[in-house]
Amino acid sequence: MHHVHYRLPLALAALALLLVALEASPVGRRLRLERLVAWLLGALAAGNLLFVAYLWWQHARAPFPLELMESSILQHVQRVLGHQPLYVAPGPGFVPFAYNPLYYFAALPLVGLLGQGLLALRLTAILGALASTLIVYLAVSGRTGSRAWGLVAAGLFAAAYRAMDSYLDSAHADSLLVCSALLGTWLLDGSRSRARDWAGLLVLIAAFWFKQHGALFALGGALILTGRHGWRSAWPFWAALLLLGPVLYVFAGPPLLGPQFHFYTWDVPRSWSRLDLGTFARLLAFFGRWYAVPLAASAWLCLRRAPAGGWRWGAWEIQFAFALLSAGMGALDAESSNNVFVPLGAWAVLTGTLGLAAWAGAPGRARGPRLARLGALLAFAALAYPPHDVLLPPRTDARYAELIGFVRALPGDTYAPDLGPLPGASARLPAAHWIALDDLTRGCARDSTLVEAALVPALRPAGPAWLLTYRRLADYPCLSPLRAGYVLDTDLGDRFRALQPLLRRFRVGWPRFLYRYDPAAAARALAGGSGAGLDFATPPPHPAAP
DSSP states (O other): OOOHHHHHHHHHHHHHHHHHHHHHHHHHHHHHHHHHHHHHHHHHHHHHHHHHHHHHHHTOOOSOOOOOTTHHHHHHHHHHTOOOOOOOOOTTTTOOOOOSHHHHHHHHHHHHHSSSSSSHHHHHHHHHHHHHHHHHHHHHHHHHHHHHHHHHHHHHHHHHTTTTTTTTTSSHHHHHHHHHHHHHHHHTTTSSSHHHHHEEEEEEEEHHHHOHHHHHHHHHHHHHHHHHHHHHHHHHHHHHHHHHHHIIIIIIIIHHHHHHIIIIIIHHHHOOOOOOOHHHHHHHHHHHHHOOHHHHHHHHHHHHHTTTOOOOOOOHHHHHHHHHHHHHHHHHHTTTGGGHHHHHHHHHHHHHHHHHHHHHHHHOOOOOHHHHHHHHHHHHHTTTTOOGSSSSOOOHHHHHHHHHHHHHHHSEEEEOOOTTSOOOOOOOOOOOOHHHHHHHHHHHHHHHHHHHHHHHHHSSOOEEEEEEESSSSGGGGGGGGGGGTTEEEEOOOOTTTGOOOOOSSOOOSSOOEEEEEEEEHHHHHHHHTSSSOTTTTTSSSOOOOO
16 A cells, blocks of 8 residues: 555654754753653553554454454354364365464353354454553563553554554454463563463463464473573473473374364475565565564664673563564465564564663663654554554444345355355355365365365255355465356445455455356366366465555
8 A cells, every 4th residue: 555655754754853853952942852752652652552442342343254264263163162173174064274272262261251253252362462462561661660661562562453464353363372472471581489480381382272383482481491490400391391282282182172183283384384585575574664663672682681791681582582483484474464473573562662761771872762762653653554454444234234134135055265154054055264275275285185075065056056255266276166167146346345354464355256156057167077176377365465
């Protein structure tokens, strides 16, 4: 979007003018300007916190998926409630996602209170985001002794909502992953007892069970404890890490969670990884755009605490290194959303604010406090985004009710691969989400038989059948077996545009293209030898990033 190209240059120009004004002012006026900057920082922090709280309230109530996978995530939680295995062979009714499972269990208390809906799942994520914000505040204010710098850090974390791909209040594990990584590190950083050490390590191990990248923070926690207690005294921590991580994963995963547990959580995501120049270009472009100042301040903090006499890094600095590794792991998947960078974004905010505060208090730097506050202002400017990127348009509830009514009025069954299972949908057509199917076909996996098994009811429906998609059918490589038998019936245009998911790395559209099953077209394709089969030559399913 065009406004992005001007945001950072304008912020830099404003910062330069403010620096000139400060340096050219008499002492009295300079002090007043510095107080103004301090008040402006407080207002920005408080404003971002209030705005994100409003977003949480608005998004939690939305009846339709604000992120593509939310309705299928709800399917996973429903399987847990029904005591069904999560990781099973793909079928028309269910295809697992390639995530570790702890989020599905963490959501159960609120599901029990509020019912089996997206509200309970989103509130679970929001609690993780709220706890993360509080930990960021406590960590920075505790180390700096300044509630003002703690407020700045919490405000920057809230300001990073869009930079974190608007995932922290979605029905996903990202907020709980970053919450467990932050909480475990906070417990270790302030620990003065063996019990708190154990609590911190166990919370960090839980991060792995939310998402695979959490294993890095668990490893960082074990290293922190080793540096604190020495190798001889730290072996119980390493034993716990091995037992509750790799051993539990290898031996208990399949019997407890389903026979295909290792296939989905190891083989499938491993096949997406690719290291090339694009990996590094994406990292540099993303973090240069959103987090340049916090990352520079974090690097300065780590270098400052590494004197010639030996390393003196604290828990936050050590885990900053593992947050960097987590971003590198995420970038290996070129088609991933930018939620893979959430942990490093959180650490950049926290350690970056610590770095700015340390710069402000460093002896011999008369301009230190002034430059630190201006750096924080620039960090807020770089994280700014237009509110309409994340606010829901009016009347979305009515539009969603209209969509459900439209689908139910169709003469036959409807498969909506972008929406997942629709309320009241018939089990005669698949409910498999296209992203789950795409996960099985991209990278090195490319197993067409698994995808075709999930699509069988749509390939040979017993009666009239429809497809409702966000984009044209040709844009879904994993759904290519359906192309021969379905013809475009109606382009709904902007009728349901209000139901498009929140803006993230990729624009995915909204319920728009209605396809009708044509038995004659399917018969001709079968007679011509162009029946079911995946088209791996089709470009990746995601449109270009905005």
